[in-house]
Amino acid sequence: MDAFQAIADPSRREILRLLSRDTMTINALADNFDMSRPAVSKHIKALDSAGLISIQNIGKERYCILNQEGFDELQEWIDYFDTFWKSKLKKLEMLLNEKAGK
Amino acid sequence: MxxxxxxxxQFRQSPEIVWEHLTKPELLSQWLMANDIKPEVGHKFRFTTNPLLKFGFDGIVYCEVLEVDPPKRLSYSWKGGPGNGKIALDSLVTWTLTLKDGGTELLLEHTGFSGMKNYFGYLMMKNGWGSKIRKRLGALLAGPGK
Structure with a gap:
């Protein structure tokens, strides 16, 4: 699941909103929802797999933490295009020089 | 960020030759991607390439020509997404050609990256996200020079 799919669901957005205030245990998060605990766990797993949160075991509790790196997808995209254009322009240069040489 | x-x-060739390689589909496809560009304002065209699943990109770049001033300046919108008409990346590509040292200085600007930014902006307005996340995402959400 990517970040877009992950935040398309209202319950998952609510989880992110709660975690934006503070780190919370899975149990504490579940208390905020009417749905079953396994259902909340499923959403948490989805957010975890999308990289938007991470789960850490501290003592006996499992804590959910908002993961900023998951929100950096856009920066990755920009970095990708930066490299993309550099290689494409190099290709254009080679192409033009090849033609000039003929 | x-x-x-x-x-x-910098190219040794004239702006006219470089311009042709930016605006003729058969020449542009030789170094960039398969396309159906026409240097006419309002012309809608596509680049097609391999999908990038990691970024939720289906391999099609949707473009619209916004500015044409041969052989000096060309700009078009550059949009992409995971498919089904969803747009995740909304940006702008501008080419500026300048005669320099008997050749061409080509300036490429790829700007206005949004998409994620808009999406999170929308979420924040809708859900009233707290100041903490505003700070955390500040670098990402703030546009250039804003």
Whole structure:
């Protein structure tokens, strides 16, 4: 699941909103929802797999933490295009020089 | 965080030749991607390439020509997404050609990256996200020069 799919669901957005205030245990998060605990766990797993949160075991509790790196997808995209254009322009240069040489 | 991509490249060839390689589909496809560009304002065209699943990109770049001033300046919108008409990336590509040292200085600006930014902006307005997340996402959400 990517970040877009992950935040398309209202319950998952609510989880992110709660975690934006503070780190919370899975149990504490579940208390905020009417749905079953396994259902909340499923959403948490989805957010975890999308990289938007991470789960850490501290003592006996499992804590959910908002993961900023998951929100950096856009920066990755920009970095990708930066490299993309550099290689494409190099290709254009080679192409033009090849033609000039003929 | 730098949101704009800028590349300057020097070519030995004239601006007219470089311009042809930016605006003729058969020449443009030889170094960039398969396309159906026409240097006419308002012309809608596509680049097609391999999908990038990691970024939720289906391999099609949707473009619309916004500015044409041969052989000096060309700009078009550059949009992409995971398919089904969803747009995740909304940006702008501008080419500026300048005669220099008997050749061409080509300036590429790929700017206005949004998409994620808009999406999170929308979420924040809708859900009233707290100041903590505003700070955490500040670098990402703030546009260039804003």
């Amino acid at each position: 730098n949101r704009d991509i800028v590349h300057r490249w």
